[in-house]
Amino acid sequence: MIEYYTLMHRGGRDDYLDNVYINHGEKLTAFLYYGSSDRTTEVRSNEAKLAGAVVSGGRGRPFDEIASDVAMYMGNESEYLLIRISNEEVMIDSRGGVYAMIAKKGDVRRLPNGLMKLDNGDRIVCGTTRFYKKLTKPAIYTDAMISFSSEEWMDFMVCRISEQTMLSEGNLTAITFIVRNDEIRIKE
């Protein structure tokens, strides 16, 4: 089972220009669009919606197919992250200022595009560069390791950002994931 929690906050702006689309299949697929990026020259919400529709309707489709369809809809300047995660592995395709980090074995590392094996208890956060801006790696790691849930992990990180910005410096978008394959199964 993949436990996750999503943050979508306007961050003191009139509009929320980022977006998150999630497909709850056997493997969870999420698309995180960074529409509020300072590098974005024009709002491409329509493209993001189309790409989001690909993700939302992409249950059972191979990750590579979804990734190439999403890339087809998104402009070259668009910044986004596509992730598919299960108990065993994670696949990532990210462009621009959205990326994933994994908290594991004492450290936090940025996940490259491609496939990586996962273990029970692994914790992954995907976010925009604005979300990460006020967070250090030790902060992300400790918050991950003291949290009971993906929601609490997000709360701890948001509290840190809040202390420095009052959440008034633009849209904040992120997702936290925890791999939980130690569910207790009751034998009938």
Added chain:
Amino acid sequence: MFDQWEALSTELRTAIVAALALLAVSLFLAVWVGYNWVKRKKMTRASGRKDNGELLSAEIAYFHEKGKRDKQEDSFYISPVDEYDKNGLVVCVSDGMGGMRFGDEISHDIVNEIKGMWPLSFFGNEKTADDIRKISNMICSKYDFQGGATLAMIHIYNNYMNIYSVGDSDIILIRDGQSTILNPRQNYVSYLVKKLVREGKETQDAYINSKSRALVDFMGNKDPRVIYTTEAMKLTDGDVIIVSSDGLTDAIPWNTLAKYNHSGARKIAYTIKQTIKSKKIPKQDNYTAIMVRMSRGVV
């Protein structure tokens, strides 16, 4: 058999004895190397680290100063440094809650209990957290909410660190020119921020609330939430960890502490202490801090 041995030339007999002795020594060395390899592998697996074969040394310094308060309500503990290789290092600071009775006694009781727990199992972090909760419950029974204290504690072992925290004392890591408070403060601000975020609002109101610094959990509370790391953090050469009461971060903003990262723990402690003194803050709280500087080299 003996006759056959006697029949051999002296040179041959010497050569056979030497060969047997060499074989015995080789066997002993092989067993010894194998044993140590397995032992090291087990330790590496247990700590979850890839072994680079080097244990970082920990240099420790501290200050324990009374501010403008009537009593010194901070207490601290540093585990025996000569056991660093074997059991690691535990340091903690407990800050008695001001304005309440027994703050000094309670913080003293807490560090004494922690001292009594030494040596702690590094991998039994859940049990340690549970033991800390029991200390809090014991204080709750003894003082019946007429006082309380915070607790900030670290356990360093084999280049890894676990943290434990109840209340709002600080565990600060200085690394790569940046300082980070590792433990979240269990005060009302956290609750207000969470509420405002859920409502999609900005969070200025959380910080201007008159009760924002009130603790929502503390030692002396019944069954407090003990914050602790379920998986230890890896430490690196040059890391500085400061465990302190909030008298330090009230006087010096935590995000400026990285500039005090000098080459030695003593110098860091001295500079920070002098900076606080020189500020002459009229209502300066008591301030206690333990600095641990990790570096390559001999302990």
